[in-house]
Amino acid sequence: MNQWPAEISIDAFRRTWVLEGEPLWRRVFETHREKMQIKNPQIALGNLEKIFTCTFRLANSKGFQAMSLRDLSRETDISMGGLYAYIGSKDDLAAAIEEVLRQAIDDVMSDQAVISLDPVNRLKAIIYGDIYMNEIMHPWYYFCYLEAKGLSREQREAAMRMELKFDERLRDTFQAGVDAGIFTMDKIALLATNTTSMLQQWYLKRWKFQLMGTQTDEYAAFVFETTLCNLKCSLD
Amino acid sequence: MNQWPAEISIDAFRRTWVLEGEPLWRRVFETHREKMQIKNPQIALGNLEKIFTCTFRLANSKGFQAMSLRDLSRETDISMGGLYAYIGSKDDLAAAIEEVLRQAIDDVMSDQAVISLDPVNRLKAIIYGDIYMNEIMHPWYYFCYLEAKGLSREQREAAMRMELKFDERLRDTFQAGVDAGIFTMDKIALLATNTTSMLQQWYLKRWKFQLMGTQTDEYAAFVFETTLCNLKCSLD
DNA sequence: GTCTATATCTGGATAGAC
DNA sequence: GTCTATCCAGATATAGAC
Known part of the structure; x- marks a missing residue:
């Protein structure tokens, strides 16, 4: 079972969870x-x-529905017939993408090492880990988010459960801090959903971050610090 | 020229900017x-x-591309030929939706009265106003966000400019507070994008808020208070 | 394993009756 | 103003040669 190394950096993350290159395609296969x-x-x-x-x-520029398999055939230099040796159908291809990403997230999320950390460092590990993962698998996330409606009912629900589970993980961390007397926030559930959404922004609003010149670690630090700030502020 | 009434409530907002019912369809016409x-x-x-x-x-359940005009014809009880008396083409329909929403947002955003308020109340007016608007025109926002890729280049860019303008409005408000010595935040640009995204969540993550039982004013208050909190926290 | 050629169907769009 | 009937481009998917 893999686990987070002591050091938090995207390079360490890459080495721990190999989510790209040949090993990734082997897993898809x-x-x-x-x-x-x-x-x-x-x-x-x-x-x-x-x-x-x-x-x-193709899908991230014109949308998956609007992309035809002819487009895909041209772009990949694989004939129509050839494509069908790899995919069962067009919907199948979308389903496969969702499945691979979900499996990867599930693997990383089930990392037990994080739980043993104190609340602040656990929060940090969760946030940085998620940003790194979004960064590395960006097109997968972006695709799954925007093409969710085209997926099967089961897959849509699985994706929602995944997000709720992530929220829950944050809530548990917040609560641990409150119990330990470190945090004083009372709107834990709303804050958790907000942190989740800030993390999603990293793959959803790439155009804006590029425009602002925001770097990966800079953004991760921002999410961490503002969340922490909200956990320590007493509102009204 | 319309302007925000003294009282901040969704009813007051509804009375000021009539964004639904017959007047809306008349404007579309x-x-x-x-x-x-x-x-x-x-x-x-x-x-x-x-x-x-x-x-x-239809579009918000299966996606606009996946929705056929035959579906729409069945659902509306208007024949295929009949539909084409109202729309120039399918793309035209999507374009019209984006145009109507953008016009509505433009109207509300150009409200000059907000600028005269002190930073804290200006922030409050912007946040509550935006949430109310998202609430009232929810399907329009949801459609435009998720079907953005299907729109023309010009419309996509116009939508992005709109969002940047909204961010800018928040930044100006933050900056006014910093200049007045009320706020101490230094990452103004990132905080503005985050507040924008929190507001977008209200129409994007409706399923989650329904699950949590979060009410409109409760969420508006949360966005306002956490933003304020971040503006006052000094992040080391 | 990969390609070409093709069957089959769906969906956008229009013509013309009423 | 609205409907029915129809046209036709383009899409998925498959059969069968190589």
Whole structure:
């Protein structure tokens, strides 16, 4: 079982949870082996990478529904028939993306090491970890957020449960701090949803952060500090 | 020129800026008169209302791209041919929705009365006003946010400019407070984007607020108070 | 495993009757 | 002003050669 290293940095995060490059595509391949006609990983990995990254590029610019498989075929240089050796259907492709991301989030979230930290450091680990993950898997998050309506009912609900679970994790951390007498916030539930949304902004409002020249660690620090500030302020 | 009344409440807001019911549809009719073949307002208003509200219902559940005009025809009880007497094309319908909302926001945002208030009350007026507006025109906001990618380049840019303008309005208010020695925040730009995003949550995460049982004024108060708290906290 | 060619269908849009 | 009937582009998906 992986766990957070002592040092909090995106490089340490990258080394701990390998969420990109060949290992990622290998995981995609393993997860969807049964839905594909291709059995040889050597051949599959490269094409999977092309299919997924091109889907992100097309879907994130014109929308997944508006993207045709002809577009995807042209962009990937894989024929229409060829595509269908890798995906069962167009909806299947969207479902696969959601599934892979959810699995990755689930892995990282189930990291037990975080729980043993004191409230402030636990909060820090959660926030920085989530920002790093958003940063690394940006297109996946962006896709899942904006194409959620096209997913199946089960997948939509799973995504919502995931978000509620994340909120809960924050609430528990806040509550631990309140119990320890460090924090004094009373609107814990609302504050948790707000922190979650601040984190989501990192992949949703990329255009704005680019415009402002905000860096990853700078933003993570901002989310951490404002949340902490709200936990310590006594409102009215 | 309309302006905010002394009292801050959703009822007062409703009376000041009439953003629903017949006056709204009349405005939609006036704005798009030239694109429609129907000239008689008596007949048009009712059908426009049906077309727009059904579009919201369909698009907000399956997505605008996935919604077919046949779906819309069935839902509105207007034939395919009939629909085309009201809209120039499917894209046209989406464009019209964005245009009407943007016009409405522009009207409310250009309210000069807010500027004369002291920083704290100005902030309060901006936040409560925006929440009330999100509440009243919820389907319009939700549609425009999630279907932004389907809009024309010009409309997307106009929407982004609108959001930047809103951020700027918040920043100016923050800065006024800093200059007056009331606030001590240094990350003004990031805080402004965060307040904007908290406000957007009110229409984006409706499912969650319903689950938590959060009321409109309660949420507005939360946004106001946490923003104020961040403006007064000194983050080391 | 990958391609070309094609079957089949859906959906936007319009013509013309009433 | 509204409807029915229809056109046709473009999309998903598959069959079968290589």
